[in-house]
Structure formats: C-alpha cells, structure tokens
Amino acid sequence: MGTELQGKTIAFLAAPEGTEQVELTEPWQAVEQAGGSPRLVSTQSGRIQGFNHLDKADHFDVDTTVDVSDQGEFDGLVLPGGVANPDFLRTQPKAVAFVKGFFDAGKPVAAICHAPWTMIEADVVRGRRVTSWPSLRTDLRNAGADWVDEEVVTCEGGPNVLVTSRKPDDLKAFCRTAVQKLAG
Template sequence: MRIAFLTAPEGVEQVGLTEPWQAAKDAGHEPVLVSTQSGEIQAFNHLDKADTFPVQEVVGETSAGDFGGLVLPGGVANPDFLRMDEKAVAFVRDFFDRGLPVAAICHAPWTLIEADVVRGRVLTSWPSLRTDLRNAGGTWVDEQVQVCDHAPSKLVTSRKPDDLKAFCQTFLEVFAAESRQAA
C-alpha cells in the first residue's frame, strides 16, 4: 500500500516522521513524502534543525485516491503551516471523504481541525490541543493511542513521541485491516 506522509516544507518533528516511515517500510508498504512544495523538507528535533528529506509528490498534483492511507507527523510548526495551506487541507479532507484511514500524532490534529473532520470523533493529541479539539466538536482523551471508528474514515491518534511504538503498531494494523476490507 502507498501511504502518504504529509508535511510542510519545514517544522516536522523528525522522529515523528522517520519512525512511522520506517515502520511502514518494514511492514512492506510504500511511504511517500508529500509536501506543499517540491524540493526538500527541513525536519526538526524540537526547536533545532535536523535532517532534510526529498519531497516525492506535491499537494495539488496528487490526490488521496493515489494512496491507501495518510500519516500526519507532528511537530508544532508542521501542522500550523499545513492548516494555512488550502491545498493541504483539501488533501487531508479528501482522505476522509473517500473513507481512507488517517493517522496523526502530537500537534498534527490541528490540521484535522482545519479540515473540519474532528466533529463527533474521539481522539488524542499533544495535551495543549485538548481545548482546540473540544471546540471543534471532538472528544479528547489522554491515551497513548486512540482509534476512532467514526465513519467514513478510521482515525488513529497519539499524543507524543514517547507514544510512537504504540502509534506505529496501531496505525499499521488499522491500515492493513482497511486495505483488506477495500479489496
């Protein structure tokens, strides 16, 4: 399965990108780095610049239909940039409209709020997003990983980098189950 990893040109938390990416590869999937601009993205270790990664596809030149699922890595700046980009927000919403599974960690649910896909869902995030998610109509829980089966798309969320092992295991299980159902 091709899995889109959507990031802004800068600000993604490196470990929130690289660990799920490697987990997807190890499970036999094809992770694809999608961004709002071509070239490279700049990852961060909290507030310090880390590595750069090549963009493989650009929002607006691809669609959710080209993928089996979407991963939204965290970092504070990454979702803040994404939610200000209309094409990125539309790309995220398209996964929900098509009933494709989505996984988001840390601050990434900010992008979900902007895509207006939180209402009626139970999810978790970095604790500072709690009020934002509730104001958007979601139910926030303080759990390592949360799976919401609210139709049409399954949504996997986690709070922080310490939750990455559970996040990766869970999103891979959910994506695989959704792929089997679609087949």
C-alpha cells in the same frame, strides 16, 4: 519484513519546515517494515527540513506535492506532528483539502502530537474520539471532538478509521496501531 501493507502506498504529509523528525521517520520505517510504500507529500517540491523539537535536523526529499496529488493515489495518510508543521499546513487550502479527501474517501488516517490542527481546519474531527499533544485539547473539543488523554486512540465512529497519539513517547504504540489500521 512484514507484509501487512504489501502493495499499499501511504502518504506522509509534511510542511517544508517544522516536522518533528522522529514522528516522520519512525512511522515511515514502520510502513516500510510492513511492506508498504511511504511517499512524502508537501506543499512544495524539493526537500523538507526536519526538526528535533526546536533544532534543525535532517532534510528529506519530497516525492510529490499537494498541487499535483490527491488521496486517490494513496491507501492511507500519516500526519506527523511538530508545532510548526501542522500550524503551516492548516493555512494552506490545498493541504487542508488533501487531508479532507482521505476522510471523504473513507481511507485510514493516523496523526500524532500537534498534527490534529490540520484535521481541525479540514473540519473532520467533529464527533470523533481523539488524542493529541495536551495543548490541542481545547482546540479539538471546540471543533467537536471527544478528546482523551491516552497513548493511542483508534476511532472508527466516522467515515474512516482514525488513529491518534499524543507525543513521541507514544510512537511505539502509534506505529503498531497505525500499521494495523492502514492495512485495513
């Protein structure tokens, strides 16, 4: 077990349904293996329903909600994808404010696949170099981001460090880079 994230608590924001399970579980495991404490944050208490693409997968216990938590409790944020997950989160003002709070506080954020939709709603991608699932390219460009098609992109040209990746196939590089940047 590594110690890069020893003493750090990392928020994982996920909707009650629709999170791509592997985009939650692999970064979660990477944070734990680096000595960090991952915490699942959602818009409601109880459990979230993970998905393997369009099929229901496992349930995960929620640690806290956006109603009672803010970025001050955490050292960084991971945003897993899945189509339905960020699509729901971007319609929830408290979830959007939760994400924006990490950027305002200069804390590192890592997002994969469709997760940048929530960041677009938070108006935090303008001027940032990012990647995502290809169908978000136009949305990100329209929001002022510099979208590129790369396995993992680290952008330090803003108030915080932002790590983005395109898809589950990029998880190895995403997890490695996210842990490095969440460590500071």
